[in-house]
Amino acid sequence: MPSALPDGEPAPADGRLPDHALTRPSAAGFGVYVHVPFCATRCGYCDFNTYTAEELGGGVSRDTYPEVLRQEFTLAKTVLDGARGPVDTVFIGGGTPTLLDASALTGIVADIDRTFGLAPDAEITTEANPETVDETYLRQLRDGGFTRVSLGMQSASPGVLAILERSHTPGRALEAAAAARRAGFDHVNLDLIYGTPGEHADDFRDSLAAAVDAGADHVSAYSLIVEDGTALAAKVRRGVIAQPSDDVAADRYLMAEEILSEAGLNWYEVSNWAATERARCRHNLLYWRGGDWWGFGPGAHSHIAGVRWWNVKHPSRYSQRLTARRSPAQGREILTDHQRYVEDVMLRTRLAEGMPIASLQPSGVAAIPPIAAAGLLDTGALSTGTVRLTLRGRLLADAVIRDLLD
Numbered sequence: 001m002p003s004a005l006p007d008g009e010p011a012p013a014d015g016r017l018p019d020h021a022l023t024r025p026s027a028a029g030f031g032v033y034v035h036v037p038f039c040a041t042r043c044g045y046c047d048f049n050t051y052t053a054e055e056l057g058g059g060v061s062r063d064t065y066p067e068v069l070r071q072e073f074t075l076a077k078t079v080l081d082g083a084r085g086p087v088d089t090v091f092i093g094g095g096t097p098t099l100l101d102a103s104a105l106t107g108i109v110a111d112i113d114r115t116f117g118l119a120p121d122a123e124i125t126t127e128a129n130p131e132t133v134d135e136t137y138l139r140q141l142r143d144g145g146f147t148r149v150s151l152g153m154q155s156a157s158p159g160v161l162a163i164l165e166r167s168h169t170p171g172r173a174l175e176a177a178a179a180a181r182r183a184g185f186d187h188v189n190l191d192l193i194y195g196t197p198g199e200h201a202d203d204f205r206d207s208l209a210a211a212v213d214a215g216a217d218h219v220s221a222y223s224l225i226v227e228d229g230t231a232l233a234a235k236v237r238r239g240v241i242a243q244p245s246d247d248v249a250a251d252r253y254l255m256a257e258e259i260l261s262e263a264g265l266n267w268y269e270v271s272n273w274a275a276t277e278r279a280r281c282r283h284n285l286l287y288w289r290g291g292d293w294w295g296f297g298p299g300a301h302s303h304i305a306g307v308r309w310w311n312v313k314h315p316s317r318y319s320q321r322l323t324a325r326r327s328p329a330q331g332r333e334i335l336t337d338h339q340r341y342v343e344d345v346m347l348r349t350r351l352a353e354g355m356p357i358a359s360l361q362p363s364g365v366a367a368i369p370p371i372a373a374a375g376l377l378d379t380g381a382l383s384t385g386t387v388r389l390t391l392r393g394r395l396l397a398d399a400v401i402r403d404l405l406d
């Protein structure tokens, strides 16, 4: 079951933004996110806004989806009226974008280019499920302008993949990464999940080693979250599957840091490692640095200069709204300076580049000495005016952020 949307205030039917939002483009750039809300089956742990064919109902299909999106592109062009663009980063996420034909995905990128313009060195990423792509498909994506592919590998252990209810074999994810390399992708990410109940330390060690051997220049590793309303949550409640352990997750995180850094992949955000600066996900960096982005598709969130809004979740309602020439935005909020400050601290403290002390409020500056004394902040970075987490600090990032904001 997909998770709920925030409340907020009603969004204007024509999608209009307050004048002030259009005057100051963010120095962190302008990005486009496109949500593709289709999956062949739902993995037991996932509460993303995605639908299997049976759950979808009428109104929108994989075939008609690019046309529906085009209507929101047109609306965005009218609303922005040239105030943003060209686009620095595009990220097509899901769901499973690669359930669409490769020509549909490259067509979406071409539509974005026609509508807003793409910066000459734009980063263009798609998420991909390993079982849905082969070299021919990936070559079509590369030829159509994609620069990066992000594959949901999750684990090299068949047992863990079975608990997660993933439909690919471990070999398939590794083959897909190698095929992406052969197809000309310099930038290949593999997503891993750790701490799944039943996962042994060696399972995760093997997953990390396999991701490195497959030629990924980027790895995202997230601990398994038991989301309310998922099949996994029901199994945990019934005692069929154990609750993931925080201590195990911490051990796995240390393992990720050790193996990835030995392989030359360095952390640049608490859960993300990259081989080079070029290999970092510029789209996610844009989010974390407070940039502007328009999120297209059902349930997608957008942010322009402190105005945040989110679209209706169901693909049919999304399509109906656009057909009726109404904005698909369901709600929005205009962030106060304090809300923007809180988000800034929450996101930037998790980055290796850190949070400038000069950007902290006096209470945040006053909180630094005890956090540093506990070994959670890099003293070298502090001496140059930056709050940067140590390895121990990364394990306790949420607590550090709480203290900085207290």
Ligand SMILES: C[S@@+](CC[C@H](N)C(=O)[O-])C[C@H]1O[C@@H](n2cnc3c(N)ncnc32)[C@H](O)[C@@H]1O
Pocket: 045, 046, 047, 048, 093, 094, 095, 096, 127, 128, 129, 151, 152, 153, 154, 191, 192, 193, 222, 223, 224, 225, 226, 227
């Ligand atoms: C929502 S998926 C979309 C991409 C693609 N369908 C896939 O599964 O790889 C993006 C990433 O979020 C991860 N994810 C989703 N739910 C999660 C959870 N409850 N805990 C940890 N990671 C999760 C997925 O495993 C995947 O790597």
Ligand code: SF4
Pocket: 038, 039, 041, 042, 043, 046, 047, 048, 050, 094, 095, 096, 129, 152
């Ligand atoms: S394939 Fe990805 S988006 Fe689809 S249900 Fe599984 S984790 Fe969620």
